[in-house]
Amino acid sequence: MALFNPISIINKITDPLGIVGKITDPLGIRKEITNQVVNGISKITDPFGIKEKITDQITDTIQDKIKDFTDKQNRKEEPIKKNQESQIQENIENIDKPSNYSGSRMTASYNKDINKTSDVYNSFNPYRLPDNEEPFIKGIPMIFMTKPSLNFDATNISTSNFLIDLASNDPDILVNLSSNIELTPFIPIITNKFKEINLKDLTTRTKEMHETYSGYKQLIPGSYIESIVSDDLSIKFSETKNLGIIKTHKAWMDYVERVRRGMMKPSEDSLKYKYIDYTSSVYFFLLDFDLSTILFYTKYTGVIPISLPYSNFGGDITNRDLVDVDINYVYSFKEDLEPEIILDFNAVAKKTAEVFKRKEISNTDLIEENNDLDPYKDLYDSNENFRFNNVEIVRCPIDKELKNKYNINNSYNYNKSFVYKLKFS
Numbered sequence: 021m022a023l024f025n026p027i028s029i030i031n032k033i034t035d036p037l038g039i040v041g042k043i044t045d046p047l048g049i050r051k052e053i054t055n056q057v058v059n060g061i062s063k064i065t066d067p068f069g070i071k072e073k074i075t076d077q078i079t080d081t082i083q084d085k086i087k088d089f090t091d092k093q094n095r096k097e098e099p100i101k102k103n104q105e106s107q108i109q110e111n112i113e114n115i116d117k118p119s120n121y122s123g124s125r126m127t128a129s130y131n132k133d134i135n136k137t138s139d140v141y142n143s144f145n146p147y148r149l150p151d152n153e154e155p156f157i158k159g160i161p162m163i164f165m166t167k168p169s170l171n172f173d174a175t176n177i178s179t180s181n182f183l184i185d186l187a188s189n190d191p192d193i194l195v196n197l198s199s200n201i202e203l204t205p206f207i208p209i210i211t212n213k214f215k216e217i218n219l220k221d222l223t224t225r226t227k228e229m230h231e232t233y234s235g236y237k238q239l240i241p242g243s244y245i246e247s248i249v250s251d252d253l254s255i256k257f258s259e260t261k262n263l264g265i266i267k268t269h270k271a272w273m274d275y276v277e278r279v280r281r282g283m284m285k286p287s288e289d290s291l292k293y294k295y296i297d298y299t300s301s302v303y304f305f306l307l308d309f310d311l312s313t314i315l316f317y318t319k320y321t322g323v324i325p326i327s328l329p330y331s332n333f334g335g336d337i338t339n340r341d342l343v344d345v346d347i348n349y350v351y352s353f354k355e356d357l358e359p360e361i362i363l364d365f366n367a368v369a370k371k372t373a374e375v376f377k378r379k380e381i382s383n384t385d386l387i388e389e390n391n392d393l394d395p396y397k398d399l400y401d402s403n404e405n406f407r408f409n410n411v412e413i414v415r416c417p418i419d420k421e422l423k424n425k426y427n428i429n430n431s432y433n434y435n436k437s438f439v440y441k442l443k444f445s
Contacts, residue, residue: 163211325348
């Protein structure tokens with residue numbers, strides 16, 4: 021507590037700038053006397069300096085306590101840190117060992133618990149514990165459209181000035197619409213410029229039955245045939261500067277119109293075997309991010325284009341946007357996730373499909389393929405051009421040794437005996 025000093029207060033009141041003091045006491049004698057008086061009063065109130073000693077003791081005690089506490093914490097954390105480092109090193113050493121490896125009890129126990137929670141088909145996981153079941157992430161869509169068998173012989177082409185112009189300037193368009201002149205059974209520009217497709221759902225029709233007098237009734241499932249036959253299909257493409265998508269479909273639609281009116285003659289093969297030569301099939305595959313493994317597949321049969329979006333080319337004079345075209349088709353029938361689609365795709369691609377027959381499912385009959393994530397790694401190394409003339413689907417067995425090595429039993433590509441993969445050649 022500061023001592024009361026009446027002399028300093030009076031000095032501040034009478035001489036706030038200290039001018040008088042400097043004039044009346046140039047040698048500071050009065051100030052020295054005042055300081056001696058104040059020190060004398062302090063010695064009277066605390067003659068032995070006890071207050072100062074107590075303050076120093078308290079300060080030293082607090083500093084000692086802080087130092088002791090810090091030393092104890094360091095001694096506790098040191099063995100914990102060493103144990104953690106030792107455990108991390110042990111886990112690294114056992115990362116490639118199976119779960120029953122006795123050298124890492126903690127790792128084995130963890131893998132065992134994971135496997136318990138990963139069987140989504142035979143056990144419940146109400147707490148949503150981590151498991152090995154890989155979630156579905158929408159992959160990369162890809163379509164393949166088969167060539168129709170349009171009869172673009174000289175006689176038929178001569179009936180249309182548009183077809184005559186195509187035969188001179190864009191003969192590849194006519195080649196892509198005729199299965200009689202083929203480098204590949206599919207239309208490459210359709211696959212290359214594809215952007216989006218609206219797939220159709222499988223829906224079961226229901227009907228009301230057994231209605232009572234009070235109004236109670238029962239819904240009975242009928243059939244889902246209506247949802248797999250005779251519907252429309254829309255596919256979006258990115259257009260080329262040469263209008264390759266539009267010209268391809270215009271030539272197709274012109275052929276349909278002229279054959280129907282008797283202005284063009286259909287192909288001899290279609291007349292002999294009684295089929296419509298201007299229909300196509302569309303195969304849709306949803307691929308994993310390796311651009312090879314097939315996650316979902318469907319097929320639309322009897323596909324015919326019915327509209328061309330010429331309206332996309334109109335609009336504002338200042339519009340410089342890229343133009344996408346939506347082509348509408350009709351189809352006669354669709355199938356989803358049927359193994360026969362794989363058989364049919366390979367048959368169209370002129371590839372042997374014997375290994376896909378139901379009676380031949382042993383590993384010796386399967387086409388062996390490398391299970392690397394990147395099936396075209398060799399092409400990167402050789403700097404070859406990424407252009408392919410054909411495509412097929414192979415059935416790849418899952419490596420059981422790989423499953424045992426990593427102790428993964430329920431991940432997508434490990435809980436199956438085989439997967440289908442798309443392979444270009």
